[in-house]
Amino acid sequence: MFEADILLEDIREILSAVPFTLFMALVTFVFSTIIGSLFALAEYRNIPILRELIFVYKVAFKGIPLVIVIFLGYYGLPPTIQFLASLIGINFNGHHTPNWVLLVIGVTACIAAFQAEVIKGALNSFDNGQADAARSLGYTNGQLFRRVMFPQVVIAAIPDLTNSIMVIMKALSLGFAIEVVDIFAQSQLTAALNFYYLEAFVIAVVIYMIIAFLVTTAADRLERSLRVWT
Amino acid sequence: MLELKNIKLSYGNTQVLNGVDLSVNRGDVVSIIGPSGTGKTTLLKCINYLVKPSSGTIAFDQLHMDYAQADKKAIQAIRLRTAMVFQQFNVFKNMTVLQNVMDPLVVVQRKSQDEAREIALRELDRVGLSAKRDSYPSQLSGGQLQRTGIARALAVRPDVMLFDEPTSSLDPELVSEVLKVIKDVTSSGITSLLVTHEMQFAKNISNRIVFMDQGVVAADGSPAEIFDAPANPRLAQFLQTELAFH
Ligand SMILES: Nc1ncnc2c1ncn2[C@@H]1O[C@H](COP(=O)(O)OP(=O)(O)O)[C@@H](O)[C@H]1O
Numbered sequence A: 001m002f003e004a005d006i007l008l009e010d011i012r013e014i015l016s017a018v019p020f021t022l023f024m025a026l027v028t029f030v031f032s033t034i035i036g037s038l039f040a041l042a043e044y045r046n047i048p049i050l051r052e053l054i055f056v057y058k059v060a061f062k063g064i065p066l067v068i069v070i071f072l073g074y075y076g077l078p079p080t081i082q083f084l085a086s087l088i089g090i091n092f093n094g095h096h097t098p099n100w101v102l103l104v105i106g107v108t109a110c111i112a113a114f115q116a117e118v119i120k121g122a123l124n125s126f127d128n129g130q131a132d133a134a135r136s137l138g139y140t141n142g143q144l145f146r147r148v149m150f151p152q153v154v155i156a157a158i159p160d161l162t163n164s165i166m167v168i169m170k171a172l173s174l175g176f177a178i179e180v181v182d183i184f185a186q187s188q189l190t191a192a193l194n195f196y197y198l199e200a201f202v203i204a205v206v207i208y209m210i211i212a213f214l215v216t217t218a219a220d221r222l223e224r225s226l227r228v229w230t
Numbered sequence B: 001m002l003e004l005k006n007i008k009l010s011y012g013n014t015q016v017l018n019g020v021d022l023s024v025n026r027g028d029v030v031s032i033i034g035p036s037g038t039g040k041t042t043l044l045k046c047i048n049y050l051v052k053p054s055s056g057t058i059a060f061d062q063l064h065m066d067y068a069q070a071d072k073k074a075i076q077a078i079r080l081r082t083a084m085v086f087q088q089f090n091v092f093k094n095m096t097v098l099q100n101v102m103d104p105l106v107v108v109q110r111k112s113q114d115e116a117r118e119i120a121l122r123e124l125d126r127v128g129l130s131a132k133r134d135s136y137p138s139q140l141s142g143g144q145l146q147r148t149g150i151a152r153a154l155a156v157r158p159d160v161m162l163f164d165e166p167t168s169s170l171d172p173e174l175v176s177e178v179l180k181v182i183k184d185v186t187s188s189g190i191t192s193l194l195v196t197h198e199m200q201f202a203k204n205i206s207n208r209i210v211f212m213d214q215g216v217v218a219a220d221g222s223p224a225e226i227f228d229a230p231a232n233p234r235l236a237q238f239l240q241t242e243l244a245f246h
């Protein structure tokens, strides 16, 4: 059933999609984490109006199926971008926005809602007595955050934050719907040429598993090396 | 040197402090006793503005502040002149013992690393923790954590020390090591406010005892007046239950 030379060729082709998939995942991870952190901080500090807006945002993006968000982005973002560019006097044809950018924006928008919950949980797990102690000693809020809260909160959040790298990897495979070629889409395309569907998907599965293994191990190591105090 | 007048505070609908008056002279060691939930912790937290009273005034030497118009400068000035020791220790978990004591000196007082280190090592020696200076809080006993908290507070050279039930969350066998340190601190002449349930200890180290009950100061006097001849019936009853415990 498995023919070695076809298999090797398939592996080579599917592997070629790995760097770009990882690149998109990384960009998505970075932006969704930044946005999620800002949301979580706004909620933690209980800033009126922002707090309500973020709540609505989270309900929306946790509730709407990702594939719909991706299509909304695909059809809605180019004209929006064009319009916004025209407002600041730039003549940009929004339809020249690469599809992968639209995909990354859509996935980022969804994952940010989840990252916000992760960071919020880590913030809530912070023992506030330490904040009392710091304030009583004259720390400003900024000093308290930098010296005491941030180091503890980041480490508390690492396992769940890195979890979302894998969620992002999987979410990106929906990019197939708007012709973005990631690992999954490449295995699909490869199989369509030689009809070795099972083989192509098994290869994709193995690649995803290897990435999951590497990401999880790296996260564990990172957490352990940073968590010098437990 | 420290005078609180008519402090009122409520959490939501529950009035916790109902107009507390308290004045402390330089060098005083004042122990605050009273039933749980009566607002002792809250009162200490008012002093360094960890909670916000709805009304009342505080005077700290020349400095006056009305809590209704609290201003940042006055709050910071008071925070820099007081230091608090907490029931739950509240040491910084991401720092070693030494870093805990040094950090406020470097971050708030802008001292050099070398100077901060020198001061911190001296205070750690004073509380008997030199050997543990590179340990993290997770590796310490409650008694050691509290002594770290005390060293951190002493290192900033406060005019007033605020102790909030410093031994209440300790295992019984660890209480005495912390009391010994506190006694050393209070007998050095630093003005201290101590909330405690250790009646005998309070009697020994204090020159004044304040009995708080239901959000007000219900009795205030020398240890002899409070312990040997309690005039207030609720105080007498409180002392009886406390003594029955120990
Ligand atoms: N952050 C808070 N929010 C709401 N209620 C509180 C808070 N802190 C304390 N209380 C309540 O205020 C009352 C006084 O608390 P506290 O000052 O800790 O008393 P004490 O130290 O004398 O035991 C208690 O009834 C307590 O439940």
Ligand SMILES: [Mg+2]
Pocket: B040, B041, B042, B165
């Ligand atoms: Mg208390």
